[in-house]
Amino acid sequence: MIINNKCTGCGICKKECTMHSIDITDNKATLLGSCINCGHCFAVCPNEAIDLEMPYLPTTPLSKILYFRRSLRQYENKLIPKEVLDEIISNASAYPSAVNQKCASVTIVCDPILLKTVRLSVMNTLKDKFKLLNYGPIRFFAKLFLGDNFKKVIRYKKLFDNMSEECDGITFHAPCLVFVHGNKNKIFIDEDCHYLAYNIVLLANEAGLGSCFMGFIRGHINKKTKKLLNIPKDDKIYSVFTLGYPSVEFLRPVPQEKVKTIVY
Numbered sequence: 166m167i168i169n170n171k172c173t174g175c176g177i178c179k180k181e182c183t184m185h186s187i188d189i190t191d192n193k194a195t196l197l198g199s200c201i202n203c204g205h206c207f208a209v210c211p212n213e214a215i216d217l218e219m220p221y222l223p224t225t226p227l228s229k230i231l232y233f234r235r236s237l238r239q240y241e242n243k244l245i246p247k248e249v250l251d252e253i254i255s256n257a258s259a260y261p262s263a264v265n266q267k268c269a270s271v272t273i274v275c276d277p278i279l280l281k282t283v284r285l286s287v288m289n290t291l292k293d294k295f296k297l298l299n300y301g302p303i304r305f306f307a308k309l310f311l312g313d314n315f316k317k318v319i320r321y322k323k324l325f326d327n328m329s330e331e332c333d334g335i336t337f338h339a340p341c342l343v344f345v346h347g348n349k350n351k352i353f354i355d356e357d358c359h360y361l362a363y364n365i366v367l368l369a370n371e372a373g374l375g376s377c378f379m380g381f382i383r384g385h386i387n388k389k390t391k392k393l394l395n396i397p398k399d400d401k402i403y404s405v406f407t408l409g410y411p412s413v414e415f416l417r418p419v420p421q422e423k424v425k426t427i428v429y
């Protein structure tokens with residue numbers, strides 16, 4: 166995967182790798198394992214020293230935008246102007262909606278204190294959950310249950326065990342966090358929210374912003390934090406993602422495995 170004679174050991178790929186799967190030894194990048202094949206190292210390497218064996222590259226203008234978009238985890242310390250956010254949300258409002266109910270809502274958190282509260286609440290919840298794996302019987306059943314995914318979980322456990330309040334391995338110091346939510350009793354509200362969320366992500370991309378979906382936050386936000394954000398009790402949060410200006414440059418699209426398809 167790493168082409169040694171092209172690698173200068175600059176470390177850009179190491180900084181970008183969310184799985185901490187790359188080290189630099191003797192001025193060369195080396196792979197440590199736990200790679201999730203995201204292609205971020207491939208996209209940022211200034212010397213084309215990383216090879217990917219994934220076959221499909223985009224062919225049309227829209228598909229090129231889709232293939233260039235990366236989950237962003239390195240942000241500039243810069244606020245997003247309110248007008249930029251307003252324009253993105255207005256444009257994203259043309260999302261497909263079941264029976265045109267259009268009742269998905271968006272809560273955007275840019276206040277640094279509120280952002281930190283959300284982040285720390287999720288971090289502490291996850292730390293507590295991962296701690297359960299220190300108990301032999303729970304670890305045994307988790308291993309049995311999770312199969313191949315157990316190693317990934319242990320890797321995340323280590324990340325969270327060592328995570329301090331200031332080291333932001335959850336939202337990566339992004340200046341903005343977006344929650345897309347809607348009344349759980351409305352039909353197909355989950356789909357409505359997902360379509361709206363991806364509209365926002367793509368339009369943000371067009372406005373020069375990056376984003377990263379936050380499964381950790383969506384899955385572990387507690388009632389108290391939801392209340393703090395004034396998200397109605399009957400609303401379910403269907404998508405959470407960061408927004409911010411990138412401090413890393415993605416130089417090329419990442420090839421992808423083609424989706425398995427059956428045509429009858």
Ligand SMILES: Cc1cc2nc3c(=O)[nH]c(=O)nc-3n(C[C@H](O)[C@H](O)[C@H](O)COP(=O)(O)O)c2cc1C
Binds near residue numbers: 183201
């Ligand atoms: C539903 C969902 C949840 C995700 N949750 C997280 C997360 O909690 N933290 C994170 O760093 N990335 C998260 N990601 C980003 C994925 O890791 C990323 O999409 C994947 O590695 C592929 O990289 P790419 O989006 O740059 O193509 C999530 C993505 C999706 C779609």
Ligand code: SF4
Binds near residue numbers: 209215
């Ligand atoms: S970004 Fe490229 S050149 Fe730099 S260390 Fe990584 S593989 Fe080597």
Ligand code: SF4
Binds near residue numbers: 186187202206
């Ligand atoms: S493909 Fe992704 S996970 Fe694998 S080494 Fe590169 S950046 Fe890290």
